[in-house]
Amino acid sequence: GEYAGLLAIRGYHRSRGEGHRTVCLIPSSAHGTNPASAAMAGMSVVVVRCTEDGNIDVDDLKAKAAEHAQNLAALMFTYPSTHGVFEEGARDLCALIHEHGGQVYFDGANLNALVGLARPGDIGADVCHMNLHKTFCIPHGGGGPGVGPIGVKAHLKPYLPGHVTEGSGHAVSAAPFGSASILPITWMYIRMMGASGLKQATETAIISANYVATRLEAHFPVLYKGRHGRVAHECILDTRVLKDRAGISVDDIAKRLIDYGFHAPTMSFPVAGTLMVEPTESEPKSELDRFCDAMIAISGEAAKVAKGEWPLADNPLVNAPHTAAE
Template sequence: TFCIPHGGGGPGVGPIGVKAHLAPCLPGHVTQGSDHAVASAAFGSAAILPITWMYIRMMGADGLKRASEAAILSANYIARRLEEAYPVLYKGRKGRVAHECILDTRVLKDSAGISVDDIAKRLIDYGFHAPTMSWPVAGTLMVEPTESEPKKEIDRFCDAMLAIAAEAGKVADGTWPKEDNPLVNAPHTAEDLLAADWGHAYSRAEAAMPDGASPASKYWPPVARIDNVHGDRNLVCTCPPVEA
């Protein structure tokens, strides 16, 4: 995707080549009177093409190869560091992955009742936006480090994922209740932690500064846990009024 993941938000743009017997199945074009157009933007998100072109021109063949090698190396490094805590799906014959690795978090669901959503929310407390969730397999995280992440940041992510697995272990062994632990209550806001009444089975420090989190770069989430499904199904417009 050369610098523009997922077509810059879509719709995607680019040449598509198929064999002759599949040609009738291709999307049509509104200017041809076709009934098979798949997007209102006939040429896709064409504005992304200059960005991709500049990226390719600046990188050159050697740069693109090196970027791909770095991305694949980083993904395999993450897979190797985390494979004992999270099984890695879809590995090749030699046990390697490509430019991304799929971590099976269902093992924590089975052992401690911790879902992929809980892990994603807890990652916020560690200062990370969660990787792609439940794609292409439900209950997994698809991690794609790309070529731009330094090893220090990759290690920080791996440390956080291992610490989360250890936290799930405390739920599994009964140290923390399944209904009240840092994972199911994540993320923790400053407002939550400053409240006079703290009635949880874990400490404020365990909530805000888990193992592996850096006090120097602590990220404070603006909101606590929300109901994702309800939010997706009930749009609330917060746009300024037209008069503004």
């Protein structure tokens, strides 16, 4: 999806005699696929700094947009941010890029916090891809490749990848028809959920993430929050406090969670030594509580190490996971 969207942007600039526009601005917090896709599309990546609270550094963006105004092709940014926050001023960021002749690529990796509530085009995006594996129910690569359909504004439509049946352009993958085993899953999910159901799923994902953040904040600081002290659809728990207090690492916590019956959340991304928890809309409150109880118990176990009740080199945390016999 990213590659196809960037090719559409590249084609648009070339059609206007501005093929020299090859600079792609990407925040330092971006998923690694963003710069990789930009490089594949023949663009030069310029990194934009982020502030301490995880947001795009607006002053740095303004400076780099102005510096590269003659060659600016696009800005790629994720909303909500990779740090799990509804970043303020997103419309202003998009307007700034447009003022300097660029296009806005909206990374829809976190679209499950927007479906039914907001439209990327209204925010200012020219291109947006959707991760079907996260927002629309397909397995994450299981049964075939991941699928990322893209939507574009009308002015980019002529520059979308072609198709063998149309005799124009070219496909961007070896499977131009997508995956027959995956796409029906998304189609059925959307049909069964309906507009109101999709909106409810989004709202539930946001509420669930904030519930987890609120329950665990006294034990694991929530690294990034919005202006009102809330997160979007995910929260980043700072587990480094246990490393400082007791010498217990995020790896130890992740392995100990297995003993409690959980696969660890995303570990050390986008910040090393943290856990990024994204409950989505799928988990009932009882399961969220079970997870929170496990994390609180682990915090209590680390406290025993910190107090010297358990030795650092030999305790249930560093020895995890345990076999059934143990």
